[in-house]
Amino acid sequence: MERMKKLIEQLVKFGLVGVVAFLIDWGILNLLVAAFHVNNVLAGTISFLISLAFNYWASMKYVFKHRDDMARWMEGLIFLLSAVIGLGINDWIIWLSTLGMVPGAAHGMYVLRTNIGKLVATVVVAIWNFIIRKWLLDSKEPQSSQGVDSAAGRPAQPAAEPARKTFAKKLGEWSVTHTPNGWQ
Template sequence: MRKLIEQILKFGVVGIIAFLIDWGILNLLVGLFHMNNVIAGTISFLISLVFNYLASMKYVFKHRPDMARWMEILIFFVSAVIGLLINMLILWLSTYGMSPNAAVTQHGEYLLRTNGGKLIATVIVSIWNFIIRKWLLDDTHTNAMNKLHRKGNELSEEELEAKWEKSFAHRLGMWSIEHTPKGWD
């Protein structure tokens, strides 16, 4: 439990920094350049995503030895695209009903509603990202085995291993290793 809380805190720090990058660029594009909030939100989201991937895989989630890097990157970016779609939908809804040129004519209200939508989207997308990345990308198996060796657990090592081998995350990881193109590491 302590490891999970520690991981959530690290995820939170990385997420806050990624949010500041995302939010700063969004406000720069909407506030200064009067760009449409969905387009600006997409640009800012994609830029912060690069930071988020690098920092998450270095500080938050441990690489799984049973998964190829290309699959890790694919899962990260597919989940991010789903997060981007959620983000875009919420940003669009935040200014729904305003005139098409509200970014210029009702600038203050447009910016306020955009920022409110961005905060809501950030919370929802953060929860989505943590759950999907924890499930598919994190090396929870090694952590569970280490915990088993440190102190007693309700499952034996054989039972834990059997449960892991049947899991979708492990099967996906093994499939990715078996289907890694020659020359890719």
């Protein structure tokens, strides 16, 4: 039950960070497409990358707990690679949304279809991001601020270590042992 509560809490935080990142992304996309007539895929790439910087900072600060068994450079690399895939998905869906439209003609419809494509892309990329980040970046260790076991009135006990090593744990341990001197 406690695990489900933590997952729901994490999903809510992920959603709040995602809403702010989406507003940044969507605002810049519409400014570039509607006001400056930039191609929607180029505008989508620019807006995605700008919102990604906010998303990385907020996700690692508020949503996902740092893995002590993973080097920070590996966290950044995983985030970057998953973001590149997310950008590809985003751009592909935006491109599909206006497929067959003649550039410059029916600008209002172009902007509308771009926005519909962006909404679809946002949902798909958000699902991709949560799954990959939860799998590879989120610590499985209980947080020290877990508090008190309300039923027993004593400090909550940490969960037992799983018997097998997950891919994420192996990757994290490898990254720690292969971190160049001076890096964190």
